Amino acid sequence: MSKLTAAQRVKLARTPGRPGTLDFVQHLFTDVFVCKGDRLGREDPSIFGAVARFHGRPVTVLGHRKGRTFEENMKCNFGMPSPDGYRKAQRLMRQAEKFGRPIITFIDTPGAYPGLEAEAGGQGEAIASCLALMSGLTVPVIAVVIGEGGSGGALALAVGNRVIMLENAVYSVLSPEGFASILWKDAGRAEEAAGVMKLTAADLLKLGVADQVIPEPEEGAHTDPEVVYAAVDRAIVRHLSQLEKERDLAAQRYQKFRAMGAVREETEA
Amino acid sequence: MQPLFRSRRDRLDRLRRQREEAVEAAARREAAAHGGSQTCPGCGAECSNQELVKTEYVCPHCGYHLPIGAYLRLSLLLDPFSFRELWPELTAPNALDFPGYEGKLAAQREKTALSDAAVAAVGKLDGHQGVFAVLDSRFFMGSMGVAVGEKITRAAEYARKHRLPLIIFSASGGARMQEGILSLMQMAKTSAAIERFSKAGGLYISVFTHPTTGGVTASFASLGDITLAEPGALIGFAGPRVIQQTIGQELPQGFQRAEYLEDHGFVDQIVPRGEMRKTLSQLLALHRKGVFHR
Numbered sequence: 001m002s003k004l005t006a007a008q009r010v011k012l013a014r015t016p017g018r019p020g021t022l023d024f025v026q027h028l029f030t031d032v033f034v035c036k037g038d039r040l041g042r043e044d045p046s047i048f049g050a051v052a053r054f055h056g057r058p059v060t061v062l063g064h065r066k067g068r069t070f071e072e073n074m075k076c077n078f079g080m081p082s083p084d085g086y087r088k089a090q091r092l093m094r095q096a097e098k099f100g101r102p103i104i105t106f107i108d109t110p111g112a113y114p115g116l117e118a119e120a121g122g123q124g125e126a127i128a129s130c131l132a133l134m135s136g137l138t139v140p141v142i143a144v145v146i147g148e149g150g151s152g153g154a155l156a157l158a159v160g161n162r163v164i165m166l167e168n169a170v171y172s173v174l175s176p177e178g179f180a181s182i183l184w185k186d187a188g189r190a191e192e193a194a195g196v197m198k199l200t201a202a203d204l205l206k207l208g209v210a211d212q213v214i215p216e217p218e219e220g221a222h223t224d225p226e227v228v229y230a231a232v233d234r235a236i237v238r239h240l241s242q243l244e245k246e247r248d249l250a251a252q253r254y255q256k257f258r259a260m261g262a263v264r265e266e267t268e269a
Numbered sequence: 270m271q272p273l274f275r276s277r278r279d280r281l282d283r284l285r286r287q288r289e290e291a292v293e294a295a296a297r298r299e300a301a302a303h304g305g306s307q308t309c310p311g312c313g314a315e316c317s318n319q320e321l322v323k324t325e326y327v328c329p330h331c332g333y334h335l336p337i338g339a340y341l342r343l344s345l346l347l348d349p350f351s352f353r354e355l356w357p358e359l360t361a362p363n364a365l366d367f368p369g370y371e372g373k374l375a376a377q378r379e380k381t382a383l384s385d386a387a388v389a390a391v392g393k394l395d396g397h398q399g400v401f402a403v404l405d406s407r408f409f410m411g412s413m414g415v416a417v418g419e420k421i422t423r424a425a426e427y428a429r430k431h432r433l434p435l436i437i438f439s440a441s442g443g444a445r446m447q448e449g450i451l452s453l454m455q456m457a458k459t460s461a462a463i464e465r466f467s468k469a470g471g472l473y474i475s476v477f478t479h480p481t482t483g484g485v486t487a488s489f490a491s492l493g494d495i496t497l498a499e500p501g502a503l504i505g506f507a508g509p510r511v512i513q514q515t516i517g518q519e520l521p522q523g524f525q526r527a528e529y530l531e532d533h534g535f536v537d538q539i540v541p542r543g544e545m546r547k548t549l550s551q552l553l554a555l556h557r558k559g560v561f562h563r
Binding site for chain 1: 456
């Protein structure tokens with residue numbers, strides 16, 4: 001693996017032209033049927049949803065969508081979902097559960113949208129309900145962090161039995177800019193923040209948040225995406241076949257997240 | 270044999286006195302930390318602590334609900350002598366080796382006498398046994414790191430195991446930044462525990478108090494069967510400053526306040542502090558036979 005700094009990886013994870021959810025969908029799945037709408041009156045293009053085949057087997061695919069052109073960026077709100085997007089995701093997860101389809105999610109968002117309408121629509125409730133719903137699913141769930149894993153907006157689609165990260169993807173409680181601005185009142189110290197936040201794939205593997213890191217070409221995934229698609233494909237195949245042997249997938253997922261973060265209980269001297 | 274209480278009425282009177290004493294004792298501790306009086310953030314009036322003790326820290330002039338600590342909150346709710354704290358020594362290490370975090374934690378502990386930002390207890394409210402968890406905004410703004418996440422998770426698991434209702438009072442700035450990604454993971458952990466509890470048929474009442482934002486709003490606090498809020502409480506996912514920066518304009522009056530959430534369908538009822546105990550008692554009684562439906 002390359003020896004980049006955390007800040008350099010943050011930059012790579014955000015590089016325009018880096019393979020996004022739609023690229024992975026196009027290269028890993030066949031028979032893709034796009035599903036839109038939350039059935040509550042809204043459609044949020046920043047969350048992609050589809051039923052498709054993965055190596056012949058029907059699966060549900062969900063992922064954040066940033067858009068490739070400026071026009072698409074605007075339409076997808078630069079990959080920052082509104083509550084409607086999370087409610088669409090919930091609808092499609094329930095559907096996957098009903099039909100026994102594994103769920104594959106692609107994570108690539110700066111975070112859930114912090115705006116007036118999003119708050120009025122219950123951004124917090126929408127994310128919370130995604131977390132609760134995902135935690136109890138009995139079908140296999142595999143989350144792949146392909147770019148930016150920004151905060152609760154990323155986690156809402158990432159409560160998986162397995163969490164896979166691309167080498168230069170990042171996953172954090174907040175963007176380094178937001179982190180620096182909250183802790184040091186200075187968004188300009190984002191690079192320094194990236195350094196202490198433990199947000200790289202290697203850090204998260206060590207912390208037990210990620211289960212596998214998929215290496216990227218030296219200059220990043222966008223320089224030779226075919227290699228990355230093939231590696232992600234192999235990883236999903238391998239994890240799916242492991243998970244199929246699991247007796248209770250909801251229990252496995254519960255224990256996985258239950259174990260995150262060690263605690264102490266002795267009285268301090 | 271000498272009966273301990275002459276009648277049921279005497280016993281109730283005595284319990285009421287004990288409760289009042291417990292409230293006053295907790296309030297005196299709170300008052301000692303604040304000095305003789307406080308300026309109401311709502312109207313700017315100077316309120317003596319003596320006065321505030323009687324009103325349960327609600328401004329007598331404008332009705333503003335001042336933030337109160339976790340133990341004071343519990344003393345306002347629980348029947349005398351029914352309180353048993355759960356996992357009081359629970360803390361989390363500096364798992365990410367975040368520079369300066371240990372020192373900050375020590376200072377917060379010194380200041381508040383809390384081990385971290387959540388207190389959990391089993392106790393009785395008006396005779397109804399339940400599991401109670403309260404976030405304390407004085408400790409690191411009530412932010413959720415591993416210790417808070419673990420305590421909320423254990424509270425839900427305990428309630429599930431003992432088939433008790435769960436009542437959580439939230440007050441939080443969101444995720445604990447210094448614990449980074451592990452803080453984020455507490456959102457998934459706590460939500461999963463609430464979901465399990467819910468699937469087992471357990472009753473969960475979530476109460477939003479001022480202020481509750483970020484990762485706590487986007488996890489367990491938004492998953493109640495019944496959702497209540499204190500008047501005027503700021504409740505949101507993104508903080509008002511972040512939203513203002515994003516949209517580049519002034520936020521409307523009352524935005525993200527409890528009343529706004531009620532109007533938008535995210536809160537069942539707004540309950541003033543003085544009526545909270547009565548309301549919770551009513552809800553617990555309504556669910557009594559069906560505390561567990563499965």
